[in-house]
Amino acid sequence: MLWSGWGDPAKARELPPQIRELLHDLLGVREPAAPAASFASVRLAPVALSPARLAALAEVVGHEHVLTSRAARIGHTRGKSTPDLLRMRAGDGSDAPDAVVLPGSHDEVAALLRLCVAERIAVVPFGGGTSVVGGLAASRSGFAGVVALDLARLDRLVSVDAESMVVTVEPGLRAPEAERLLGRHGLTLGHFPQSFEYATLGGFAAARSSGQASAGYGRFDDMVVGLTVATPSGDLSLGRAPKSAAGPDLRQLLLGSEGAFGVITALRLRVRRVPERRVYEGWRFGSFREGTAALRVLAQEGPLPTVLRLSDETETMIGLARPDAIGGGDSGCLVIAGYEGPAAEGSPASSATSVEGRGAGAGAVLARMGGVPLGIEPGQAWEHGRFAAPYLRDSLLAVGATVETVETAGFWSALPRLYDAVRLALLGALESPLVMCHISHVYETGASLYFTVVTAQKGDPVEQWERAKEAVSAAIVAADGTISHHHGVGRDHREAYAAELGPVGVDILRAVKSRLDPAGILNPGILIP
Numbered sequence: 001m002l003w004s005g006w007g008d009p010a011k012a013r014e015l016p017p018q019i020r021e022l023l024h025d026l027l028g029v030r031e032p033a034a035p036a037a038s039f040a041s042v043r044l045a046p047v048a049l050s051p052a053r054l055a056a057l058a059e060v061v062g063h064e065h066v067l068t069s070r071a072a073r074i075g076h077t078r079g080k081s082t083p084d085l086l087r088m089r090a091g092d093g094s095d096a097p098d099a100v101v102l103p104g105s106h107d108e109v110a111a112l113l114r115l116c117v118a119e120r121i122a123v124v125p126f127g128g129g130t131s132v133v134g135g136l137a138a139s140r141s142g143f144a145g146v147v148a149l150d151l152a153r154l155d156r157l158v159s160v161d162a163e164s165m166v167v168t169v170e171p172g173l174r175a176p177e178a179e180r181l182l183g184r185h186g187l188t189l190g191h192f193p194q195s196f197e198y199a200t201l202g203g204f205a206a207a208r209s210s211g212q213a214s215a216g217y218g219r220f221d222d223m224v225v226g227l228t229v230a231t232p233s234g235d236l237s238l239g240r241a242p243k244s245a246a247g248p249d250l251r252q253l254l255l256g257s258e259g260a261f262g263v264i265t266a267l268r269l270r271v272r273r274v275p276e277r278r279v280y281e282g283w284r285f286g287s288f289r290e291g292t293a294a295l296r297v298l299a300q301e302g303p304l305p306t307v308l309r310l311s312d313e314t315e316t317m318i319g320l321a322r323p324d325a326i327g328g329g330d331s332g333c334l335v336i337a338g339y340e341g342p343a344a345e346g347s348p349a350s351s352a353t354s355v356e357g358r359g360a361g362a363g364a365v366l367a368r369m370g371g372v373p374l375g376i377e378p379g380q381a382w383e384h385g386r387f388a389a390p391y392l393r394d395s396l397l398a399v400g401a402t403v404e405t406v407e408t409a410g411f412w413s414a415l416p417r418l419y420d421a422v423r424l425a426l427l428g429a430l431e432s433p434l435v436m437c438h439i440s441h442v443y444e445t446g447a448s449l450y451f452t453v454v455t456a457q458k459g460d461p462v463e464q465w466e467r468a469k470e471a472v473s474a475a476i477v478a479a480d481g482t483i484s485h486h487h488g489v490g491r492d493h494r495e496a497y498a499a500e501l502g503p504v505g506v507d508i509l510r511a512v513k514s515r516l517d518p519a520g521i522l523n524p525g526i527l528i529p
């Protein structure tokens, strides 16, 4: 992973000259005054942990698994939001941990937590490091030091229960490797967020992630049937049946807990069979309003595609659903509808659950609601570029444009107001930004809205974005949206999360935190308002 950007540096992309011209003429983007900092010039504080404390950590996990090199510390600094990248590009390594510790088992995690309580060391559980909400930038105030507890060595597929369609995995397993291991058994999670290449299964659970195929496979928290968690107060093992009426479901308390309550050391996950067939196709609607109505009918009446995504007019025009052909967009609003599952035997409509049968059924609904079929070409283009957009962000930052995303969700009846509120807040807080939006996660009762904003960098780009973020967060709360549909809370959304929960809700969270982590060593400053 590139320390100051996204992903594999070999996949970095130059912006085509016509896009640079567009940014210059339309948004007033100008080259940044200073080039990005080199790796050697990143400013790091000296390691705050004493040799005795480092030796004590090494006693638990072995010397080779306690890293204090520049590369290790910089590579575990913050996450991958745009402000995170801007800070790294400015050479600011001030949130770097003092050491990176790599436990090899649940017992080592538990022992590390005991040691860190005794030595007042803050612990940041670290999966793939792709948080976009400041979930890895813990506060060091009052602590002897900070360690990143990297779960990379806990990366096994532990067991497969093919009868129940449940697997047990370790949290540090990255998504592509998980799919590879499950694929050997003919199984898949079907969880493909845009951060798929780097994020881990533990991170998905800890941040309640949602993937591009959520309509078909569900959110990640829907997939979790059990988890094992090491906390400073002891272990928790949750989930002995798919559903239970034995009181409140504590699994839900740990999902989304972002490392503030404990470290997830194992997950039991529902899996599906690898689909025989995948077909993605495009549809055009005249407006975002019409397209939204069609998605609602599909979500409420079915048949629901596996992937269902609607871009608004601006996103369609820019062509963001096809990052490989950016700038070559179309008019109206593009829908991508994808179907994964068994192939039909005999005639296309022979099985209602087959890819062909569901495609025909959903196609009839989309056509009835005013959609025009565009065939499989837009679907194939989307599939081809589905993990490419984050690479584009690095190229935009390099030429002086800030690009960042904002996501929320609401009930269908509240969605138009929420859409307007977020757009207006962004347009008001930034100078002539480009604001694009899509819906990519639908439910019977509502949907998510995912905005992408591009603006010319002015002054300090981090402060510029933070002002906009404050305005947009307030607008989301006021318009009855949730502060996050799938990115989580981290440090950035704590205040808005508190507004959503209300004072009693906040007290409950604090009570749980003080019971499980009385010394407050776990991810201080994250999640808990």
Ligand SMILES: Cc1cc2nc3c(=O)[nH]c(=O)nc-3n(C[C@H](O)[C@H](O)[C@H](O)COP(=O)(O)OP(=O)(O)OC[C@H]3O[C@@H](n4cnc5c(N)ncnc54)[C@H](O)[C@@H]3O)c2cc1C
Pocket (backbone or CB within 6 Å): 006, 079, 080, 081, 124, 125, 126, 127, 128, 129, 130, 131, 132, 135, 136, 151, 171, 172, 192, 193, 194, 195, 198, 199, 200, 201, 202, 203, 204, 205, 206, 207, 208, 209, 210, 211, 212, 257, 258, 259, 260, 262, 263, 264, 265, 390, 486, 487, 488, 490, 523, 526
């Ligand atoms: C370019 C890009 C695209 C993205 N696209 C999506 C998307 O489509 N859908 C989506 O849902 N999210 C997306 N994200 C956000 C991010 O990938 C998710 O939040 C993901 O779940 C984080 O996983 P991770 O392994 O990287 O976790 P990290 O970033 O390492 O950690 C996330 C949080 O969970 C905690 N944590 C991690 N592992 C554990 C553990 N084992 N036990 C306890 N706490 C733990 C961390 O302390 C942190 O607070 C995107 C991010 C980027 C940068």
